[in-house]
Amino acid sequence: MIHCRPLLPKEHLYENKSHQCVIDSTPFLRRILTKIYVAHATLELGTETRFATFQIFHRCLSHYIHHNIKCSKEHLTENGGNNELSTKQKQELSSLAVASIFLGCKLCNEHRRLRDVINIKHVLQMEDDVDVGVNEINEHKPPPSLDEEYWKQKEEMVRIEQTLLRIIDFDVNVSFPHRIMILTWEKIIEKLEEKKTGDLDEKSLHYWRCILHNSWKRLNSILFNVDCMVCSCSSLACAALSLAIEDTKAQVPDSMSICDKIDFEWWVWLDVTSDELSKVKDKVSKAAM
Numbered sequence: 001m002i003h004c005r006p007l008l009p010k011e012h013l014y015e016n017k018s019h020q021c022v023i024d025s026t027p028f029l030r031r032i033l034t035k036i037y038v039a040h041a042t043l044e045l046g047t048e049t050r051f052a053t054f055q056i057f058h059r060c061l062s063h064y065i066h067h068n069i070k071c072s073k074e075h076l077t078e079n080g081g082n083n084e085l086s087t088k089q090k091q092e093l094s095s096l097a098v099a100s101i102f103l104g105c106k107l108c109n110e111h112r113r114l115r116d117v118i119n120i121k122h123v124l125q126m127e128d129d130v131d132v133g134v135n136e137i138n139e140h141k142p143p144p145s146l147d148e149e150y151w152k153q154k155e156e157m158v159r160i161e162q163t164l165l166r167i168i169d170f171d172v173n174v175s176f177p178h179r180i181m182i183l184t185w186e187k188i189i190e191k192l193e194e195k196k197t198g199d200l201d202e203k204s205l206h207y208w209r210c211i212l213h214n215s216w217k218r219l220n221s222i223l224f225n226v227d228c229m230v231c232s233c234s235s236l237a238c239a240a241l242s243l244a245i246e247d248t249k250a251q252v253p254d255s256m257s258i259c260d261k262i263d264f265e266w267w268v269w270l271d272v273t274s275d276e277l278s279k280v281k282d283k284v285s286k287a288a289m
Contacts, residue, residue: 005175007051007222007236008229012059012168014066019058020226022065026083028090028129029061032097033224039101039120045110047220052174053104054223059168060096068092087127094126099160107172118153180270181215181237188241188266195261207248214244218284225287231280234270239280242267 010016023029036057040050068089085093098121105112120126165172189208193199200208218240222228228236245262267277 004180004233005173006230006232007055007175007177008058008062008226009171010230012062012171013230014062017062017066018226018230019062019065022069022083023224023226026069026085028085028093029083030224031129032093032126033057035124035126036097036101037223039098039117039124042120042124043101043105043112043116045105045112046108047178047216048176049104049108049110050220051176051178051223052107053100055174055229056103056107056164056168056172057097057100058226058229059171060100060164061093063167064093064096090127090129094121095156095160096164097121097126099157099164102157103161103164103172107174114154114157115150118150118157175233177219177233177236177240178216180233181219181240182212184237184241184266184270185212185215187269188262191264191266192261207252210252211241211244211248214247215240218243218288221288222284225283228280228283228287231283232272235272235276235280236284238267238270238272238277239284242277243281243284 013019023033033054036053037050040053069083069085098117101120102112102114102117105117185208189200189205215237219236222236231239265274267274
């Protein structure tokens with residue numbers, strides 16, 4: 001089923017190779033991923049649109065890295081452990097990032113004007129090796145004027161979007177682990193209420209809301225980690241929930257008696273094995289560091 005696909009299916013990994021090591025060694029790539037995240041907050045876009053954008057961009061990035069970025073051990077050693085990109089590469093990657101945002105908006109029916117995403121590229125200084133956060137946006141240069149240069153950028157953005165679609169073989173099917181996580185969370189509560197033969201008390205529900213919030217945050221963190229994104233959506237949802245339950249037990253002693261009542265292997269409902277759950281939890285934990 002499409003909604004259970006990994007966020008980054010293996011067919012979109014060039015030669016089935018993860019590009020996480022290249023991201024880790026390339027400051028500009030880490031910044032561009034952060035700016036994509038900030039752009040969604042600035043444009044007031046939802047979680048699913050953000051997830052769609054990151055999936056599209058990572059699919060494209062895998063191919064771009066293979067054909068355009070050197071990442072051998074010898075090359076990294078010569079450059080002090082970091083990949084420094086050329087101005088042309090930064091321009092291309094920033095354009096692909098903005099095209100991914102525009103396409104993500106379309107896929108999730110949160111449409112934004114082309115001018116909006118061009119403004120974001122300009123205000124967040126996507127092509128520059130500088131950090132720009134939500135609180136700093138107003139301190140930077142205003143959106144570009146509606147002059148001849150702007151119309152050239154608009155035409156270029158349409159062309160880049162078509163290039164992006166060709167790179168990913170027009171595969172715009174995207175997955176959302178949050179949906180699976182919430183449904184599983186609800187099912188666990190339902191199961192506990194069946195065992196208790198009644199609704200959970202307000203204190204118990206408070207802890208379960210904390211678990212839901214924690215799970216949601218953990219899922220958001222995986223967008224920066226390729227090794228997480230190649231995992232199935234169901235395993236990611238289960239890993240985030242399981243880690244959130246463990247966190248709540250460790251941080252709130254009063255919650256232990258509530259969490260300890262989960263004496264059933266709820267992850268098997270999604271055909272996730274205990275071994276798979278353990279491995280994915282390790283990846284999700286590392287992504288949050």
